[in-house]
Amino acid sequence: MYEDLASRFESAGFGDSKGQVIVRVPSADLVGFVDAAKDVGFRMFIDLCAVDYLHRDPRFEVVINLLSIDPPARVRILVGVPAGESVPSITGVFPGADFYEREAFDLFGVQFEGHPDLTRILLPDDWEGHPLRKDVPVGSVPVQFKGTHRVS
Amino acid sequence: MSKPPDIITGDTEAPEIAEAAKQGLVTPASERRVTHDLWLSGTEAPTGTGRFTDEGAQEMLLDEGPEVLAGQRGTLVVDDYGDDAVSDEVTQIINMGPQHPATHGVLRLHLELEGETIKRVKPIIGYLHTGMERTAEALTYMQGPTNVTRMDYLSPFHNELAFSLAVEHLLDLEIPPRAQTIRILMTELNRVASHLLWAATTGLDLGALSMMIYGWREREAVLAFFEKTTGLRMNHNYIRPGGVAADLPDGWEEDVVSIEKTVLAGLTDYEGLLMGNPIFIERTQGVGVLTPAECFAFGVTGPMARASGIDFDLRKAFPYSGIENYEFEVPTAQHGDVYDRFIVRFEEIRQSLRIVRQAAEAMPLGDTRTEDRKVTPPPRARIDQSMEALIHHFKIFTEGFKVPAGEVYQAVESPRGELGMYLVSDGSAKPWRLHVRGPSFAHVQALPAMLTDSLIADTIAALASADPVMGDVDR
Numbered sequence: 001m002y003e004d005l006a007s008r009f010e011s012a013g014f015g016d017s018k019g020q021v022i023v024r025v026p027s028a029d030l031v032g033f034v035d036a037a038k039d040v041g042f043r044m045f046i047d048l049c050a051v052d053y054l055h056r057d058p059r060f061e062v063v064i065n066l067l068s069i070d071p072p073a074r075v076r077i078l079v080g081v082p083a084g085e086s087v088p089s090i091t092g093v094f095p096g097a098d099f100y101e102r103e104a105f106d107l108f109g110v111q112f113e114g115h116p117d118l119t120r121i122l123l124p125d126d127w128e129g130h131p132l133r134k135d136v137p138v139g140s141v142p143v144q145f146k147g148t149h150r151v152s
Numbered sequence: 153m154s155k156p157p158d159i160i161t162g163d164t165e166a167p168e169i170a171e172a173a174k175q176g177l178v179t180p181a182s183e184r185r186v187t188h189d190l191w192l193s194g195t196e197a198p199t200g201t202g203r204f205t206d207e208g209a210q211e212m213l214l215d216e217g218p219e220v221l222a223g224q225r226g227t228l229v230v231d232d233y234g235d236d237a238v239s240d241e242v243t244q245i246i247n248m249g250p251q252h253p254a255t256h257g258v259l260r261l262h263l264e265l266e267g268e269t270i271k272r273v274k275p276i277i278g279y280l281h282t283g284m285e286r287t288a289e290a291l292t293y294m295q296g297p298t299n300v301t302r303m304d305y306l307s308p309f310h311n312e313l314a315f316s317l318a319v320e321h322l323l324d325l326e327i328p329p330r331a332q333t334i335r336i337l338m339t340e341l342n343r344v345a346s347h348l349l350w351a352a353t354t355g356l357d358l359g360a361l362s363m364m365i366y367g368w369r370e371r372e373a374v375l376a377f378f379e380k381t382t383g384l385r386m387n388h389n390y391i392r393p394g395g396v397a398a399d400l401p402d403g404w405e406e407d408v409v410s411i412e413k414t415v416l417a418g419l420t421d422y423e424g425l426l427m428g429n430p431i432f433i434e435r436t437q438g439v440g441v442l443t444p445a446e447c448f449a450f451g452v453t454g455p456m457a458r459a460s461g462i463d464f465d466l467r468k469a470f471p472y473s474g475i476e477n478y479e480f481e482v483p484t485a486q487h488g489d490v491y492d493r494f495i496v497r498f499e500e501i502r503q504s505l506r507i508v509r510q511a512a513e514a515m516p517l518g519d520t521r522t523e524d525r526k527v528t529p530p531p532r533a534r535i536d537q538s539m540e541a542l543i544h545h546f547k548i549f550t551e552g553f554k555v556p557a558g559e560v561y562q563a564v565e566s567p568r569g570e571l572g573m574y575l576v577s578d579g580s581a582k583p584w585r586l587h588v589r590g591p592s593f594a595h596v597q598a599l600p601a602m603l604t605d606s607l608i609a610d611t612i613a614a615l616a617s618a619d620p621v622m623g624d625v626d627r
Contacts, residue, residue: 017558017559017560018321018322018558018559018560020560020561043448044447044448044451044453045448045449045450045451046451046453046563046570046572046589047451047561047572047574047587047589049574049587049589051559051576051584051585051587052585053584063574063587065561065572065574065589067570069462069464069469072464072468072469072470074470074561076561094449094451095449095450096449096450096451096594096597096598098597099593099594099596099597100593107285120278121277121278122277122278122281122626122627123278123281124278131283131286132283132285132286138286138290
C-alpha cells in the first residue's frame with residue numbers, strides 16, 4: 001500500500017518515526033494524496049490536529065491520521081503550514097474531518113481552505129486569539145471575553 | 153367568579169333548587185353536608201362552638217358559577233391549537249441541552265423539525281472545554297497521567313494507558329510483565345464498568361428504570377475494587393510511564409472472582425429484561441443507524457463500528473501491553489442500530505471478563521515498575537542508604553525525567569473506541585504537544601448522520617447508544 005502511494009506521488013516524503021509510517025506532503029498535493037490514500041485502502045479517517053513549532057519554518061504542522069482496516073495499517077500525513085497561510089481542507093474526501101479542522105482552527109488559527117463552515121467549536125464565538133499557540137501566555141489574562149465587566 | 157355557596161347555612165341555594173328541596177326532590181345543602189362541632193381555638197373551655205365543614209370544597213354542587221362550571225367541564229382553557237395546526241411545510245428549530253438530563257453531560261443539539269421528523273441536527277460542544285491539551289504542556293511526563301485521566305472520566309485507565317504507552321514508546325522502555333498484566337486487568341475491568349454504566353443510563357433514557365438500578369449496582373462492585381487498588385473510584389493516576397503506581401492489594405484474586413460472578417449474573421438479568429422486551433425492541437431496532445461507509449467517513453470506531461459490521465478491534469490489530477497473548481473474540485453485529493449496539497456491548501463485557509480471568513490466572517510475579525532509575529523513583533528505604541538514589545529521587549520530583557525528541561501516535565481500544573494520543577516531545581521533561589483523539593468527539597460528529605429523517609423521540613436513543621463522554625469530547 002505504501003509503495004503504491006509513494007509511486008503515485010513523487011512529492012510525498014515517506015519516513016519513519018519511531019517505527020510508525022509518516023509522510024510529509026506539500027500543502028498543494030494534500031487533497032490529492034488523501035484521496036489516493038483512501039483509494040489504496042486507508043479508508044477510515046481517524047484524526048486531524050495541528051502542532052505549533054514556534055521557532056521552526058513552517059511554523060505549524062497539520063497532522064492527519066488515516067487507518068486501513070484490512071490489513072491493519074496506519075499512515076500519518078504531516079503538512080507544514082507557514083504562519084498566515086492556509087491549507088486545503090480534506091472535508092471533501094472525509095466529511096469527518098469537519099470537526100477536527102474546526103478544532104485546529106479554533107485552537108491554533110490554522111485556516112482550512114474550502115472548509116464549509118470554519119467557525120470556533122470548543123471556545124465561545126467571541127474568544128480572542130487561539131489559545132494553544134505557543135506564543136499565547138498561560139494564565140496571565142484573567143478573563144478573555146469581550147465586553148465583560150472589569151472590576152477595577 | 154360567583155360567590156361561593158354559604159357552607160354553613162345553605163341559605164343561598166338557587167331558588168329553583170330550594171323549591172325542589174321543598175318538594176323533597178333534593179336534599180337541602182345544609183343537610184347534605186356533614187358538619188362538626190369544633191372547639192374554637194383560644195377559648196378556655198368548649199363553650200364557643202360553631203358549625204364548620206371540611207367537606208364542602210370536595211363536593212360537586214348542583215349549580216356552580218360559570219367559571220367553576222367551565223373548569224369542571226374542562227373548557228377553562230380554550231383550545232385554539234387544533235384548527236391551524238403546523239403544516240408539513242413548516243419547520244421549527246428547537247434547542248436540546250446543554251442541561252438536558254439525557255445528553256450524558258453538557259452536549260447541546262439544535263434540531264430542525266418538520267412535524268416530528270428531524271430534518272437537520274447541529275451538535276454544539278465546548279461546554280466542558282478546560283484546555284487540558286494545553287495543561288498537558290505545563291505538566292511533566294510524571295504528572296501527565298493526573299491530567300489525562302480526567303478526560304474520558306468513565307475510562308480513566310485507558311487514558312492513562314494510552315499516555316503511558318506513548319511516553320514509553322518515545323523512551324523505548326521495557327515494562328515488567330507483572331505491570332503489563334495488571335494494566336490489562338485494570339483496563340478490561342474498566343471496560344466492564346464503563347459498559348455497565350452505559351447500559352444503565354441508556355436503559356434509563358429508554359424508560360427501562362430497573363436497568364438503571366441494576367447497572368449501577370454491578371458497576372459498584374468494580375469501582376469498589378478500583379478504590380481498594382488505587383485509592384480512588386475515578387481519576388486514579390494508577391498507570392504511569394514506567395509501570396503502575398502500586399501492586400494489587402491483598403485478596404485481589406477473590407475480588408476479581410466475585411466481580412466476575414456478580415457481573416455475569418447481572419448480565420443475564422439485563423438480557424432477560426431488555427433484549428426480548430417488545431417496547432425495548434420497538435424503541436431500538438432500526439434507530440440511529442450508521443452504515444459502514446458512514447463509520448469510515450466519520451471515524452466512528454469501537455463498539456459503534458462493530459455494531460455496523462466492521463470487524464475491527466485495536467487489541468487485535470495493533471496489540472499493546474501483551475493483549476495478543478489472551479484469548480478473546482471481537483463481537484460484531486450487522487444492522488448498526490441501537491439494538492445491535494446493546495448486543496455488541498453486552499458481549500464485550502463477557503469477553504472482557506474472559507480476559508480478566510486469564511490475566512488473573514496468569515499474573516506473573518515480579519516488579520510493577522521498570523527498574524530504570526531515571527524514570528521510576530527509588531523506593532523510600534533506598535533514599536536513606538544511597539546518595540545516588542537520593543539524587544534520582546530529587547531529579548525526578550523536581551524537574552521530571554527527560555524524553556527524547558520525537559513524535560508518536562499511540563492508540564488503545566477504549567470502551568468507546570479508538571483513544572489515541574499524539575505526543576510530540578522536544579527533548580525536555582514536558583510534552584511539546586499532546587493531542588488526544590477521543591472517540592466521543594467523532595461519535596458526536598456522526599449524530600446528524602444517525603438522526604436525520606428519524607423521529608424526535610429517537611434522538612435520545614441514538615444519542616445514548618453513541619455513549620459520548622463530554623469530558624472526552626471537549627477536553
